[in-house]
Amino acid sequence: MSAARPRRAVIAGVATSDYPLLPHLSEHAVHGQAADRALADAGLTFADVDGLATTGFFPMYATGVAEYLGLHPLYLDETNIGGASFEVLVEHAAHAVEAGAAEVVLVTYGSVQLSQMGRRLGTGGGGGAGFAPGPAIYDALWGNTLVGCYALAARRHMHQFATTAEQLAAVAVTMRQHAATNPQAQEREPLTVADVVSSRLVADPLHKLDCCVISDGGAACVVTTAERAADLAKPPVYVLGAAHATTHHLNVSASADLTVSPAAQCGPVAFARAGITPADVDVAQLYDSFTITVVLTVEDLGFCAKGEGGAFVEDGGLGLGGRLPTNTDGGGLSACHPGMRGMFLIVEAVRQLRGEGGATQVPDARIAVAHGTGGMLSTGATVVLGREIP
């Protein structure tokens, strides 16, 4: 996003689909529900859409969604960098509308992962099966799992910075407090630090309740220009700045330092492009695949120093009135984690900036950050959103 931006990208509409359990819907039907609601939220229709951004787990994914939704967009993006994809798709969509390559870009996600997998906790996946292709075998052959990769990072963080299991657990406890006020949330029963650290270990030092849920669900947003949004249904939310980064592919052995996530690279760039500092952020939506993911992210985005994430998140640091109110919908740890959660981060950030946050509304929230994390701490993407241009 250049310094001179005569056309300013905004998010004009957001929505989530029904969630967290949708056995009666297909993946594409979830897209359809979320997209329809996001366009209605903006006061637009499918006829207004000239750009589509979406991604899933198969090539040519966006063309499939376009066909199912009856769209023939001139702008199409299906960039996939794992869980951080939807922050990137919003960044790209903002570039597209600011460059005049599109007027109205629909960004949409849908998944029925829970119904397909028949299990509720994201604790085991990612080890590969059968003949592991390419370099992935260099982790898979030793039975490492997706949660195992994050556990390796958590263990190292504990070793270097004396981070405790109780501090990690505090992340899950706060997310559950937020989820308790979200009627759609998958898990809403109150949770204590003791509950988390006494839940069974999945991959030391991560317990079952350090891991996100697995859900069905989808979400969508509509990216357009401030000019186009001026007479639409909802107040626009500006895409102030964005950036993304990668440190390695899928082998954690290729990560230089597992305690530093790609957020350390892209966070400061996104903030600089937005013209803000971390101190300006009123509310955050941070990818919470595992509790350690959030601790690394608050450090790497600069909300606290490296190594101080444990202290930052404990004692309600991520709660309402805390140091950085985070994941006000209950996050992936408690509300909904349908494979890739990035779109939900954008939706909740926009709702907060509009004052639609309900019981977890952060008073007078003006600037929000959404940060996605993908792969095995492999990718990160930051989007800074604001009610006005600072």
Add this chain to the structure above:
Amino acid sequence: MTVRWFPDEMPMPAANAETAGWWEAAAEHRLVVQRCDDCGRTRHPPGPVCPACRSLAAGWAELPGTGSVFTFTVVRQAFLPALAGQLPYVVVAVDLDEAGGARIVSNLVDVDASDVEIAMRVQVVWEDMGPQLAVPRFVPAAP
């Protein structure tokens, strides 16, 4: 007769042009690391291009097979059905000696999981999984 730690049903590595040399050395129970012929930078897993100087020329440097635990986890819920009977098992990331900073993910075997610590010294052991396939795992180094 070789010791077996993991079952036959484990996924087998699909070697390609970049990784075949590593697996061939492993079959001979030699732990090697890929090293750039032009700038000397080491890398693991093996890859097609030097990430430092982008040279395509690379060879294999033999390592002593010792190292230190950089980090570890004890896997208590397996993803691969083949490993359901192996739980719990220890996954380690090992900083390999004389490897120029290269690190390998593997298992620490013949150890009580509660005795594993970051920085503990380890040494390679080999598991023959087939006539042409051996896999390096690690055990605590002899004191």
